[in-house]
Amino acid sequence: MNERANIRDVADLAGVAVKTVSRMMNGHPYVREETREKIERAMKELDFRPSVAARILSGAKSNQIALIYDNHSPYYMFQIQTGCWDFCKENGIRLIAQPVDVNDDDVGDQVRGLIMETHVDGIILSSPVTDCEPVLRTLDALNIPFVRISPGTNHALTSSVFMDDAQAADDITTHLINFGHRRIGFIKGHGSHMASDERMFGYRRALDRAGIAFEPGLVHEGEFDLESGIRAASKLLSMAKPPTAIFASNDDMAAGVLAVAHERGITVPDLLSVVGFDDTPLARTVWPPLTTIHQPMADLARTATAILVGGGDITHTRLPHQLIERASVAPPKDTE
């Protein structure tokens, strides 16, 4: 039950003034190497840890930032958290991960509370909180720096990091087209994610470029989960003239397509090609493993954190995606 050592104890033991210890901790100039070492030794000996609370109270930076998210995909969140945490750990910053519900009437209030109570220095917003008006307004009113990961709107507002969803969707659609597919079903993502529209846009653009007419009947709304993938696939595969390939806006829905195909005895990829998006572990876990787009989630988060902590001007950073070929795509069978 060793008593908690405070800065005074350190100062006493090192034989210097409290202020000097403070200077040393905060990397001020004007601290002699010799003194620094003396203090360091004292700190070690007392196992001293500065109290964040005291620090905050006296008006300094808290060295804490918050990650605010509302995403029901465990894997996505895991990656995002990991990316942020990595950076924070390396830089001695405390990260407070805070889930919210963008549909709560008082999200704005919750965020306000978080900021005022914890005195975080900055905020990272992950989709779809990136586009949640009440939150954005609160942040703005509080004048606290924040950066957004994959925002869908208002790009100019703050720094952001993102990938090119449209291009990625274009890429993978083109991939399918290159295999000879002309009837490509598309399962759209959840409406609240701006990325959904982007991906759809990319899909259409690829079609256009290849001179394939867009057919609304080949598009179904999904919600980024297995069940909606199943529903959409059922409809798609029950068509008089079903698609020879299906592009699902994320891997979960693609898994749903696979399930339906299995059930109906439609072998993948021989009779039906399937592609997903995100490259979650799921993509490698299902059978056959999915061709998909690798979204660099952890990288996005890491970069966002670095930008936030680094301060500086507003920047917009695009990170590259990657087409991952696995075993779920093959040329269409000519069964006309």
Next chain:
Amino acid sequence: MNERANIRDVADLAGVAVKTVSRMMNGHPYVREETREKIERAMKELDFRPSVAARILSGAKSNQIALIYDNHSPYYMFQIQTGCWDFCKENGIRLIAQPVDVNDDDVGDQVRGLIMETHVDGIILSSPVTDCEPVLRTLDALNIPFVRISPGTNHALTSSVFMDDAQAADDITTHLINFGHRRIGFIKGHGSHMASDERMFGYRRALDRAGIAFEPGLVHEGEFDLESGIRAASKLLSMAKPPTAIFASNDDMAAGVLAVAHERGITVPDLLSVVGFDDTPLARTVWPPLTTIHQPMADLARTATAILVGGGDITHTRLPHQLIERASVAPPKDTE
């Protein structure tokens, strides 16, 4: 840019003394209902949020707790976090989720830092940090309350919540036996998780009870991930006399088994029954959907949080598991 309101502002506006506001916030007796309301109104009007920092500094509880974990299963962590968060949100407690690496030489130190810097009131440990000696020692030295989720050792040490891994493994093994299986392969989990041994124990107990001799060749080590499941399954299915059923210690490894079976044209469940453990979304996503054990992760976490916050004596709470039957089990084919 409204100035941050402090307790004095509230007191002034409400026409009471600062002390009274403090009394009211901290739930002291001797505050009239009428006064309470007056203060509440003032708080609302000023949008007052007490500074956690100031509060902590003056020796009060911080109303913050930390969840410490080191688990590389996104879904598991997501559930655990969700459980903790739900409770915290309802009870106005701030949760600080903190990942660590149990193999770091300075885990103990990191945890010590976390506690001393943030002044958290208590800690929740999730497996496998539950059994990480350095952390346990630190917590003990700091004399801070903590509760553990599914600890593997030292049950008496602190409060804990857990499920009966051995019984669950026994149940699912018995399930297989009841279907007529006699040669049941087992893929063990990662050595650092105590649950791995428990599950193995349950497997053996079920075998024993059914009078089936334990065969070491039917057991392989895994690491709770897809790849190790694939490796183990490859060995198991290459045996001269392969098992007719495989019990993988978690769903990911079971998915690995499925992948190998697919590749070799062994249809599941006709030619091979497969069961998993945990009931992650994966279990429903793969084909065929897996029979598995539902582990009430979010409930475990929620309960743990409630116990921690509630204070009180050391308690040990067992939460029930559940056998989830899906489509991956059938009677063995007599191919002798």
Next chain:
DNA sequence: AGCAAAATGTCAAGCGCTGTCATAAAAATC
């Protein structure tokens, strides 16, 4: 009216740190 219990107020101290301003020591300048 009289009295205990309940409700509120006053005041001072202190939690652990950092900011401002002042001062001392060392180095640079003439």
Next chain:
DNA sequence: GATTTTTATGACAGCGCTTGACATTTTGCT
């Protein structure tokens, strides 16, 4: 060698809140 400048350190107040010791006022009951 005296003066200015730079570098290094110290003294002290104060951040927003809680707490404790008491003093005072209000309330509810006989």
